[in-house]
Amino acid sequence: MSTARTDSEQVELANTALYEAVERGDTVAMGRLWLDDPDTAVSCVHPGWPVLRGRSEVLRSYALIMASTDYIQFFLTDVEVSVAGDTALVTCTENILSGGPAEEEGELGPLVGQLVVATNAFRRVGDEWKVWCHHGSPVLAGRDEDEEDGEDGEPAA
Numbered sequence: 588m589s590t591a592r593t594d595s596e597q598v599e600l601a602n603t604a605l606y607e608a609v610e611r612g613d614t615v616a617m618g619r620l621w622l623d624d625p626d627t628a629v630s631c632v633h634p635g636w637p638v639l640r641g642r643s644e645v646l647r648s649y650a651l652i653m654a655s656t657d658y659i660q661f662f663l664t665d666v667e668v669s670v671a672g673d674t675a676l677v678t679c680t681e682n683i684l685s686g687g688p689a690e691e692e693g694e695l696g697p698l699v700g701q702l703v704v705a706t707n708a709f710r711r712v713g714d715e716w717k718v719w720c721h722h723g724s725p726v727l728a729g730r731d732e733d734e735e736d737g738e739d740g741e742p743a744a
Contacts, residue, residue, distance in 0.1 A: 594670040594675065594711075598670060598709055599677070601620065601715070601717070602679070602709075604620055605617075605707065605721070606663065608620060609652070609659060610659055614650050614653065621642060621717060621718045622642070622710055622712065622717040622718060622719045624712070627719065628641060628642075629641065629720060630645070631644075631648060633648060633723055634701075634724060635725065645721075656685060656686075657686045658686030659683065659685040659686070660683070661683055662681075662682040662683075663679045663680070663681060664680045665678070665680045666679040673711035674708070674711075675716060676707070677705075677708075677709070678705070678707075679704075679705055680702060680704055680705075680726070681703040683700065683703060685701070701725065702725070703725055703726065705723040706720075706722045707720070707721050707722075708720040
């Protein structure tokens, strides 16, 4: 039995590592995860932010987020991985639980939940998959089956 992971499994692990680095506030790991190729620009769109282009801008944004967030945890759902040669695409839903500033020293602030849909693009570099692009968009409205569909199950006009 072979223990070698498929490309899809390796990409999913790299995707998970991205979120784990943010949870730990690990800027060194974040730097290792992102593509570092002078001929290929990376980009990132955090929910509500403008497009960030270039490795230094992207890594700076993550450092800022990690430094200003007391607590964050990602529960990834709806993860789909697609690999085409040396490029891969991951789509997922980020179910985010984060803590705001505490009112008293040593306490965790109020927890806030948020849903973000994300697309993460990866490039293969040697035997590793590196993040090339991240785009996160907030989910502002849910799909309510009763409101969306008419009585006959067809979409409402």
